[in-house]
Amino acid sequence: xxxxxxxxxxxxxxxxxxxxxxxxxxxxxxxxxxxxxxxxxxxxxxxxxxxxxxxxxxxxxxxxxxxxxxxxxxxxxxxxxxxxxxxxxxxxxxxxxxxxxxxxxxxxxxxxxxxxxxxxxxxxxxxxxxxxxxxxxxxxxxxxxxxxxxxxxxxxxxxxxxxxxxxxxxxxxxxxxxxxxxxxxxxxxxxxxxxxxxxxxxxxxxxxxxxxxxxxxxxxxxxxxxxxxxxxxxxxxxxxxxxxxxxxxxxxxxxxxxxxxxxxxxxxxxxxxxxxxxxxxxxxxxxxxxxxxxxxxxxxxxxxxxxxxxxxxxxxxxxxxxxxxxxxxxxxxxxxxxxxxxxxxxxxxxxxxxxxxxxx
Numbered sequence: 001x002x003x004x005x006x007x008x009x010x011x012x013x014x015x016x017x018x019x020x021x022x023x024x025x026x027x028x029x030x031x032x033x034x035x036x037x038x039x040x041x042x043x044x045x046x047x048x049x050x051x052x053x054x055x056x057x058x059x060x061x062x063x064x065x066x067x068x069x070x071x072x073x074x075x076x077x078x079x080x081x082x083x084x085x086x087x088x089x090x091x092x093x094x095x096x097x098x099x100x101x102x103x104x105x106x107x108x109x110x111x112x113x114x115x116x117x118x119x120x121x122x123x124x125x126x127x128x129x130x131x132x133x134x135x136x137x138x139x140x141x142x143x144x145x146x147x148x149x150x151x152x153x154x155x156x157x158x159x160x161x162x163x164x165x166x167x168x169x170x171x172x173x174x175x176x177x178x179x180x181x182x183x184x185x186x187x188x189x190x191x192x193x194x195x196x197x198x199x200x201x202x203x204x205x206x207x208x209x210x211x212x213x214x215x216x217x218x219x220x221x222x223x224x225x226x227x228x229x230x231x232x233x234x235x236x237x238x239x240x241x242x243x244x245x246x247x248x249x250x251x252x253x254x255x256x257x258x259x260x261x262x263x264x265x266x267x268x269x270x271x272x273x274x275x276x277x278x279x280x281x282x283x284x285x286x287x288x289x290x291x292x293x294x295x296x297x298x299x300x301x302x303x304x305x306x307x308x309x310x311x312x313x314x315x316x317x318x319x320x321x322x323x324x325x326x327x328x329x330x331x332x333x334x335x336x337x338x339x340x341x342x343x344x345x346x347x348x349x350x351x352x353x354x355x356x357x358x359x360x
Contacts, residue, residue, distance in 0.1 A: 035345075035346040035347070036299050036343040036344055036345055036346065037283070037343070037344055037346065038341050038342070038343060038344070039280045039281075039282060039324075039338050039339070039340055039341060039342045039343075039344050040280065040281060040340065040341070041278070041279070041280060041281070041324070041340060042278070042279075042280075042281040042321070043276065043277070043278050043321075044275075044276075044277050044278075044281060044314060044315075044316060044319055044321045045273050045275075045276050045316070046200060046273065046274050046275040046276075046277070046314045046315065046316050047271050047272055047273040047274065047316070048191075048193040048194065048197050048200075048222070048251075048271075048272050048274070049222050049223055049224070049225050049269070049270070049271050049272075050191040050192060050193055050221070050222060050223075050251075050269075050270055050272060051191065051192070051214065051221065051223065051267065051268075051269060051270070052189045052190065052191045052209070052211070052267070052268050052269070052270035052272075053144070053157045053160065053189070053190045053191070053266065053267055054144065054187065054188075054189060054262070054265055054266055054267070054268070055144045055145060055146055055148060055149040055187060055188040055189070055190065056141075056144070056145070056146065056182050056183065056187040056188075057145055057146050057182070057183035057185065057187075058134075058141040058142075058145075058180050058181065058182050058183070059120055059127075059129070059131075059141075059180060059181045059183075060115055060118070060119045060120070060137060060141050060177050060179075060180045061085070061119060061120050061121070061122065061125060061127070061177070061178050061179055061180065061181070062112075062119035062120065062121045062175055062176065062177060062178060063088055063121075063172050063173070063174055063175065063176055063177070063178040064088075064121055064123075064174065065088055065174050066088070066171075066172055066173045066174040066176075067088045067089050067090040067171070067172065068088065068089050068090045068170060068171060068172075069086055069087075069088050069168065069169070069170055069171065069172045069178060070086060070087045070088070070089065071085075071086055071135065071179075072084055072085055072086055072087060073085050073086075073133045074133075075133065075134060075135055075136075075261065075263065075264075076132060076133070076134065076258070076260055076261060076262070076263065077132065077133050078130070078131070078132050078184060079127060079130055079131065079132070079133055079181070080130045081127060081128060081129055081130045082126055082127065082128070083126065083127055083130075084124055084125055084126050085125050085126070085127055085133055085178075085179050085181075086125045086178050086179055087125065088125070088172060088178065107164075107166050108166065108173075108176055108177075109176075110139065111137055111138065111139035111166065111177065112175065112176050112177065114139035115139055115141060115142060115177070116175075118141075118142050119177060125178060125179075127181050129181065129183075130181075130184070131181040131182050131183050131184050132181065132182040132184055132258060132263065133179055133180070133181055133182075133263075134179065134180050134181075134182055134263025134264070135167055135168045135179055135180075135263075136165050136166065136167050136168070136180075136263050136264040137165070137166060137168065137177045137180055138160075138164045138165040138166070138266050139164070140160060140164075140266060141180060144160075144266065146183075146185075146186065146187065146188050149188035149190050149241075149252050150241055150252055152190070153245060154192055154245060154246065154248065154250075157190065160266055160267055161216045161267065162213075162214050162215075162216060162265065162266060162267040162268070163216045164266065165264060165265070165266055167264075180263070182258075182262075182263055184256070184258070185256070186254055186255065186256045187254070187255060187256075187258075187262075188240070188252060188253065188254055189209065189237065189252070189253045189254075189255070189270070190250065190251070190252050190253075191251045191253070191270060191272060192221060192245070192248040192249065192250055192251070193222075193248065193249045193251050193272070194222070194248070194249065195244065195247065195248060195249050197249060197274075198242055198244070198249035200274040200275065200314075201239045201242045201249075201251060201274055202239060202242070203239055203240060203241065203242065204238060204239065204240075205238065205239050205274070206236065206237070206238055206239075207237050207238070207239055207253060207272055207273060207274055208234045208235065208236060208237070208272075208273040208276075209234070209235045209237050209253065209255075209270050209271065209272050209273070210230045210232070210233045210234055210235070210270065210271045210273075211230060211231040211232050211235070211259070211265070211268045211269070211270050212225055212228045212229070212230055212231055212268060212269040212270065212271070213228070213231055213268065213269070214267050214268050214269045218269075221248070223269045225269060225271055228269065231259075231261070231265075231268065232259040232260065232261075232262075234273075235255060235257055235259055236255060236257055237253040237254060237255040237257075238253065238254050238255070239251065239252070239253055240252050240253065240254045251272065253272070275313075275314045277313040277314040277321045278313075278321065279313050279321040279322055279323055279324060280321065280322050280323070280324045280338060280340060281319050281320070281321055282296060282310070282319070282320050282321075282322060282338075282344055283318070283319060283320075283344075283346060284315065284317070284318055284319065284320055285346055285347050286344050286345060286346055286347070286348065287310075287320065288348045288349070290307045293309045294309065294310060294312070295307055295308050295309040295310050295337075296308055296310055296338065296344050296345065296348070297344070297345035297348045298338055298342045298343060298344060298345070299342075299343035299344075299345065305345055305348070308336070308337055308338050308342075309329075309335055309336075309337060310322040310323070310337055310338065311323040311327035311329075311335075311337065322337070322338070323337055324337065324338065324339060324340060325337065325338075325339055
């Protein structure tokens with residue numbers, strides 16, 4: 001008799017637990033399968049992080065004699081034509097520094113040899129054309145010119161490293177670079193982006209670019225810039241070329257704005273912002289289509305879901321910004337859309353198709 005009573009008690013407890021599960025747990029799980037979130041206003045930057053290569057029109061001026069180099073103009077200073085940029089004293093027309101053996105060519109000699117015959121040599125180190133002075137050289141001054149930005153390919157650029165840029169020292173040898181002048185008529189930036197991002201850039205459209213220091217040890221085509229401090233923020237540029245090259249999109253940008261120390265850089269990491277949009281932010285997994293119309297499902301007061309068309313301002317691949325309240329569709333018709341704080345359905349893949357909510 002005691003054994004039967006024990007079994008009855010166990011069965012009763014099991015039934016109570018099962019009933020509690022039905023009452024409390026199952027609805028909770030069901031609710032998890034139909035997740036919503038409130039639609040909220042926000043801003044979204046649509047950008048690509050890439051490696052950028054600088055193309056400028058530059059003229060390198062060689063030294064007529066060796067000695068101590070005294071800078072008469074500061075790095076990055078805009079100079080007028082016929083300005084004296086440097087003076088070299090205490091030397092002669094022969095090299096005053098000890099020559100490096102050919103088997104151990106140093107960086108300044110390597111650069112000098114690369115641009116030999118192209119450097120200008122003038123009396124009194126007076127420039128012929130105005131421009132921005134820089135005391136950094138890398139030997140690519142006559143290869144990475146503005147008109148070659150569209151012509152060079154990725155393999156030619158990837159061989160260029162930022163460590164190849166050197167600063168001209170206080171002691172100089174005859175025939176070596178003493179300074180360079182950068183044309184102030186505009187410069188180019190070339191960057192390679194994912195092909196899926198190409199549609200975000202149109203020729204003539206503006207883009208803001210933030211620059212970051214690049215380490216030669218980095219090999220990523222699309223660097224992680226989340227932990228980096230910018231060299232310079234938001235340089236205004238314009239898109240002058242978008243083309244496909246291999247597995248990537250080639251982006252060419254132009255600017256007439258110079259930032260401090262730009263003459264030092266041939267390569268830098270960059271964040272290229274194509275759009276900066278404001279509106280209602282929704283998750284991309286909420287987007288779906290009904291009868292060829294793109295939209296989302298919104299929870300109504302009865303707990304059901306109404307399909308609402310949306311007008312997309314922009315997307316970064318994870319989040320999309322859309323118009324709020326209403327928009328005019330491709331036919332110019334007034335179209336009701338989502339409101340701030342509407343409950344938006346996540347992952348509406350199995351959502352039963354319902355008619356769009358009526359306007360009003």
